[in-house]
Amino acid sequence: EAGVAQSPRYKIIEKRQSVAFWCNPISGHATLYWYQQILGQGPKLLIQFQNNGVVDDSQLPKDRFSAERLKGVDSTLKIQPAKLEDSAVYLCASSLLGQGLAEAFFGQGTRLTVV
Amino acid sequence: GQSLEQPSEVTAVEGAIVQINCTYQTSGFYGLSWYQQHDGGAPTFLSYNALDGLEETGRFSSFLSRSDSYGYLLLQELQMKDSASYFCAVYNNNDMRFGAGTRLTVKP
Numbered sequence: 001e002a003g004v005a006q007s008p009r010y011k012i013i014e015k016r017q018s019v020a021f022w023c024n025p026i027s028g029h030a031t032l033y034w035y036q037q038i039l040g041q042g043p044k045l046l047i048q049f050q051n052n053g054v055v056d057d058s059q060l061p062k063d064r065f066s067a068e069r070l071k072g073v074d075s076t077l078k079i080q081p082a083k084l085e086d087s088a089v090y091l092c093a094s095s096l097l098g099q100g101l102a103e104a105f106f107g108q109g110t111r112l113t114v115v
Numbered sequence: 116g117q118s119l120e121q122p123s124e125v126t127a128v129e130g131a132i133v134q135i136n137c138t139y140q141t142s143g144f145y146g147l148s149w150y151q152q153h154d155g156g157a158p159t160f161l162s163y164n165a166l167d168g169l170e171e172t173g174r175f176s177s178f179l180s181r182s183d184s185y186g187y188l189l190l191q192e193l194q195m196k197d198s199a200s201y202f203c204a205v206y207n208n209n210d211m212r213f214g215a216g217t218r219l220t221v222k223p
């Protein structure tokens with residue numbers, strides 16, 4: 001089966017610009033996660049969707065980050081405006097169910113550099 | 116709040132056994148998972164424990180003690196390719212959160 005697809009793989013933008021990332025989860029996976037991983041650190045959960053509803057977005061900086069999951073399938077994560085500290089790898093993951101009832105599969109991530 | 120603690124670095128030699136510990140604090144605990152991540156790669160699933168005890172998958176085993184809020188990943192017969200970062204991840208009522216990771220270096 002096809003894995004989790006993310007695009008773009010790399011993105012360089014200037015601070016205060018906007019950027020969007022796209023994720024296509026594995027077909028049939030109800031749960032979708034967006035993580036931010038700064039170099040040398042563990043993935044930090046930004047938002048979790050169950051189908052097209054938000055389960056947890058407590059760590060999403062809502063003044064600049066937004067995410068949506070259209071029709072419970074694809075998802076986009078947007079940053080507007082970007083700051084230098086947003087430089088990180090943005091990982092999308094999906095699983096059949098939440099609460100660890102199924103393993104999560106990760107995409108290759110989008111490496112964002114804000115200059 | 117939630118917290119996960121794991122050692123930042125571990126070094127071992129080929130063929131050895133290494134144990135990576137993880138202690139956690141969370142509400143609504145469901146289970147503990149372990150993920151491996153090579154430099155520049157995506158995290159990949161290794162194991163999941165929802166109940167107390169040991170789960171074995173080939174050279175890797177994972178243990179959970181819910182009463183102690185503690186788990187560990189045991190890697191046996193270490194190989195050079197096992198050099199990577201290892202993350203414990205806690206599942207609770209709402210989400211899946213990761214620890215800061217343990218960087219394992221396997222030396223010849």
